[in-house]
Amino acid sequence: MSGAMDEPLPERGKRPAQGRSKTLRTALGGLFAFRGRSSPTVEVGVSVLAAAIVLGLWEAASRAGWIAPQFLPSPSAVLGALWTMTTEQSLGYHIAVSTGRVWAAFLLAAAMAIPIGILMSSYRIVGAALEPMIDFIRYLPVPALVPLSIIWFGVGETTKIFLLWLGTFFQLVLLVADDMRRVPHEYVEVARTVGANSRQLMWDVALRSMGPTLLDNLRITLGWCWTYLIIAEIVAASSGIGYVIWQARRFVKTPEVMAGVVVIGLIGLVTDQLLRLLHRRFFRYL
Amino acid sequence: MTADYLRFYGVAKTFGTVPVVRRTDLSIARDALVVFLGPSGCGKTTLMRMVGGLDSPTEGWIELDGGRVDRPDRRRGMVFQSYSSFPWLTVAQNIAFGMRYRDDLTAAEKQERVRHYLDLVGLTDFADSYPSRISGGMRQRVAIARTLAAGSEVLLMDEPFGALDALTRERLQVQLRSIQKREAKTVVFVTHDVEEAVFLADRIILFSARPATIVADIDVTAELGAERPLDIRETRPFFDLRNHVLHLIRHETSEAA
Numbered sequence: 374m375s376g377a378m379d380e381p382l383p384e385r386g387k388r389p390a391q392g393r394s395k396t397l398r399t400a401l402g403g404l405f406a407f408r409g410r411s412s413p414t415v416e417v418g419v420s421v422l423a424a425a426i427v428l429g430l431w432e433a434a435s436r437a438g439w440i441a442p443q444f445l446p447s448p449s450a451v452l453g454a455l456w457t458m459t460t461e462q463s464l465g466y467h468i469a470v471s472t473g474r475v476w477a478a479f480l481l482a483a484a485m486a487i488p489i490g491i492l493m494s495s496y497r498i499v500g501a502a503l504e505p506m507i508d509f510i511r512y513l514p515v516p517a518l519v520p521l522s523i524i525w526f527g528v529g530e531t532t533k534i535f536l537l538w539l540g541t542f543f544q545l546v547l548l549v550a551d552d553m554r555r556v557p558h559e560y561v562e563v564a565r566t567v568g569a570n571s572r573q574l575m576w577d578v579a580l581r582s583m584g585p586t587l588l589d590n591l592r593i594t595l596g597w598c599w600t601y602l603i604i605a606e607i608v609a610a611s612s613g614i615g616y617v618i619w620q621a622r623r624f625v626k627t628p629e630v631m632a633g634v635v636v637i638g639l640i641g642l643v644t645d646q647l648l649r650l651l652h653r654r655f656f657r658y659l
Numbered sequence: 660m661t662a663d664y665l666r667f668y669g670v671a672k673t674f675g676t677v678p679v680v681r682r683t684d685l686s687i688a689r690d691a692l693v694v695f696l697g698p699s700g701c702g703k704t705t706l707m708r709m710v711g712g713l714d715s716p717t718e719g720w721i722e723l724d725g726g727r728v729d730r731p732d733r734r735r736g737m738v739f740q741s742y743s744s745f746p747w748l749t750v751a752q753n754i755a756f757g758m759r760y761r762d763d764l765t766a767a768e769k770q771e772r773v774r775h776y777l778d779l780v781g782l783t784d785f786a787d788s789y790p791s792r793i794s795g796g797m798r799q800r801v802a803i804a805r806t807l808a809a810g811s812e813v814l815l816m817d818e819p820f821g822a823l824d825a826l827t828r829e830r831l832q833v834q835l836r837s838i839q840k841r842e843a844k845t846v847v848f849v850t851h852d853v854e855e856a857v858f859l860a861d862r863i864i865l866f867s868a869r870p871a872t873i874v875a876d877i878d879v880t881a882e883l884g885a886e887r888p889l890d891i892r893e894t895r896p897f898f899d900l901r902n903h904v905l906h907l908i909r910h911e912t913s914e915a916a
Contacts (some may be wrong), residue, residue: 394778506886558744559739559742559743560680560739560742562711562713562731563737563739563805564741565713565731566712566713566732566733566736566737566759566809566811567730567733567756567759567805568733568759569733569759570760573759573760577759578745581745582745582747583746599812656747657789658746658790658791659791
């Protein structure tokens with residue numbers, strides 16, 4: 374039954390055999406074309422090169438004395454501080470504590486936001502009851518709620534996890550509701566005509582359909598969770614990267630402050646790449 | 660053919676205060692390929708969705724083989740223009756999805772049916788491909804196979820070839836007629852393309868602009884016969900019938916304007 378006009382699409386990533394230099398030229402050309410396509414290797418190369426240029430300029434500016442080191446220490450000074458903090462100040466322990474807090478709050482937020490967001494989109498009564506409240510709380514600045522959270526939960530771990538949860542849950546729940554809303558009704562109707570009940574519609578169709586965007590949104594909100602870490606860890610904390618940064622700030626140890634910030638950035642980068650890998654593995658069909 | 664297989668009894672539909680389908684009485688024979696033709700937005704899709712049990716009539720009711728239609732079930736399968744197959748399932752899994760909730764078939768029987776319908780729609784070589792890797796025409800064939808595998812007696816097709824290029828569309832029309840006759844299924848096909856309607860239909864029900872009202876009931880088989888080779892489009896009877904239907908639909912559209 375197949376014919377010339379009704380052929381499968383060419384497989385992505387498969388290109389006709391061609392010379393190595395021509396492939397490289399095409400990949401480089403793709404970098405400069407509007408919405409052009411390049412190879413992943415070339416793109417990684419560009420990313421590393423761009424980072425090296427920025428670091429090089431920064432190092433040169435610091436060494437030339439254009440910027441006072443207490444405001445912006447050189448990359449080599451930050452690297453030195455990072456080494457000292459790791460070998461002498463238990464930075465690994467603080468990283469582990471912060472990571473634990475962030476993941477505890479994030480998993481709690483996800484475990485609550487996914488079912489609530491799905492229910493908000495699926496049943497109007499839940500949406501109508503919760504959406505205005507969530508919208509209201511979503512706009513409250515997390516730092517403004519620090520005193521309240523101390524009154525409610527004291528100065529222990531609960532407060533820190535609560536503040537991180539607060540910054541994540543209310544955003545995530547609306548994103549999940551939106552993901553659910555975007556499940557094409559055709560999928561739902563096809564499943565209904567082949568006999569799916571409500572539970573089967575949810576598991577076999579809705580969750581499968583929203584899977585890729587849901588994982589993307591989890592990835593984005595996990596990033597937000599890290600951005601609230603400093604706020605959570607300046608509240609009577611004695612551990613965590615936020616605490617380390619805050620302590621360093623008190624004694625104007627700018628290289629250590631920068632090192633703490635860099636650590637958060639690196640953790641974010643690695644986590645993001647791992648979640649992207651997960652996305653590619655789970656959703657090969659995209 | 661059973662003349663009164665699918666029957667509409669005074670079916671009307673109103674959305675809020677807007678009438679979409681005016682009181683409709685209609686009878687469709689078993690194993691017929693009936694095309695609902697009308698201007699865009701006239702309400703023909705709404706009428707078809709009511710056959711699927713996806714919408715309820717505001718007035719009247721629909722019966723399939725003597726039983727009242729009040730909810731979706733696998734006896735009436737839908738094929739849509741877009742999102743017709745599940746992207747996370749392979750071609751074979753999409754076809755098997757039609758039988759996913761059937762307890763009356765063993766796993767081996769389900770597998771056998773998947774093989775049969777893969778072969779019927781010519782997609783055996785693409786059984787393990789995902790929909791994103793096959794063409795739009797193939798995706799529509801997957802949807803047809805899934806509906807057949809589900810055991811649907813009536814195929815409800817909402818402009819399924821609307822997004823395809825002209826040649827693929829033509830080929831799928833030929834394939835649909837051949838499958839429909841071979842599998843002895845009743846098909847209700849919604850389109851606003853006159854040539855597609857004349858080529859495909861045993862019978863055309865022509866609707867007015869909204870609210871949908873039947874303005875003509877054309878027995879295409881009586882005019883063109885049951886056999887529809889591709890080159891029938893170049894024959895005088897086809898040409899005349901197409902012009903006649905076009906004239907009716909133009910008249911209808913200008914009346915509404």
